[in-house]
Amino acid sequence: MLLPSVRSKKTTAVGIPTVDLSMERSELSELVVKACEQHGIFKVVNHGVPKRVILRLEEEGNRFFSRPVSEKLQAGPATPFGYGSRNIGSHGDNGDLEYLLLHTNPLSISQSSKTISEDPTEFSCAVNEYIEAAREVACEILELVAEGLWIPDRLALSRLIRDAHSDSVLRLNHYPATAKGKGDPSQVLPSNNVGFGEHSDPQILTILRSNDVSGLQISTHDGLWIPVPPDPSEFVVMVGDSLQALTNGRFRSVRHRAVTNGSKSRMSMMYFGAPAPNSWIRPLPVLLSPHQRPLYKPFTWAQYKQAAYSLALRHTRLDLFKAQDAPLLISASP
Numbered sequence: 001m002l003l004p005s006v007r008s009k010k011t012t013a014v015g016i017p018t019v020d021l022s023m024e025r026s027e028l029s030e031l032v033v034k035a036c037e038q039h040g041i042f043k044v045v046n047h048g049v050p051k052r053v054i055l056r057l058e059e060e061g062n063r064f065f066s067r068p069v070s071e072k073l074q075a076g077p078a079t080p081f082g083y084g085s086r087n088i089g090s091h092g093d094n095g096d097l098e099y100l101l102l103h104t105n106p107l108s109i110s111q112s113s114k115t116i117s118e119d120p121t122e123f124s125c126a127v128n129e130y131i132e133a134a135r136e137v138a139c140e141i142l143e144l145v146a147e148g149l150w151i152p153d154r155l156a157l158s159r160l161i162r163d164a165h166s167d168s169v170l171r172l173n174h175y176p177a178t179a180k181g182k183g184d185p186s187q188v189l190p191s192n193n194v195g196f197g198e199h200s201d202p203q204i205l206t207i208l209r210s211n212d213v214s215g216l217q218i219s220t221h222d223g224l225w226i227p228v229p230p231d232p233s234e235f236v237v238m239v240g241d242s243l244q245a246l247t248n249g250r251f252r253s254v255r256h257r258a259v260t261n262g263s264k265s266r267m268s269m270m271y272f273g274a275p276a277p278n279s280w281i282r283p284l285p286v287l288l289s290p291h292q293r294p295l296y297k298p299f300t301w302a303q304y305k306q307a308a309y310s311l312a313l314r315h316t317r318l319d320l321f322k323a324q325d326a327p328l329l330i331s332a333s334p
């Protein structure tokens, strides 16, 4: 199927920073804060997650997505969890993508696994093991953020996603090679095609890993698209809307999209770190001062998630929770 093409203008802007988690801690926390403030995205190397854990989940994902459609449909629809394959919205984001969406709660995983895999025990073990590792990376980064922002309680952010009732999710996205490009490089489509349209993630932090196929792009403040080169050994970390609110707009969630590649299929796996549904999200008091009033009203994760889902991929979600009398330090959308 031919998808509408999207322009990807050239820009001189941004190199996406790389953060080496084995570095000295105080230097590291400064780097992480700087990356979150300037780009809302960075790459992580030396993250300590064993290759075996990553490859085990990748293998499970590949095994599932290569099953016949009729079998995959048994694991759907993803309302909210399971197999999905659908268009995502009306903002140029009618993507060619199939996915598995799983709650990170082990009980929910074991339930979903029954229809996803012929060996549900192996599938859920692979998923649980990966989630634990990705959660550790997310918590480590949130603790570095707290240190870098001089927040006295260094667990103030990581606690939100360690919560036993955390609403974090794991998602495997599969962007099939477009038929024309398959196997024949000369037939690769000349322009990029949208797989998952422009959006920011509503959660606190996203930990993304993909196979060696390009597709992820971020939007700069001037509306240009920058490709994020794939590296299966690294994680890409993205600031979500909830972290933007918790930091009172000091960090900005990153707008991104995925384009399909043409000749090769891409698989990405994302851990989306979220608080518990009834957990309150508000600018951390320690980041406020008489000159920096809260930009957002307090909201619960459940309220925000509902707003995000009903607004689909539109830009203005966090604006719904702007404090009335706050100075307009942030623009409506990039």
Ligand code: GA4
Pocket (backbone or CB within 6 Å): 088, 089, 101, 169, 171, 199, 200, 201, 202, 203, 272, 308, 309, 311, 312, 313
């Ligand atoms: C983006 C981040 C996660 O993939 C996700 C997505 C969710 C979905 O696919 O159901 C959303 C999207 C994501 C943001 C806006 C809404 C909801 C699709 C969509 C149109 C699972 C999430 O939490 O928000």
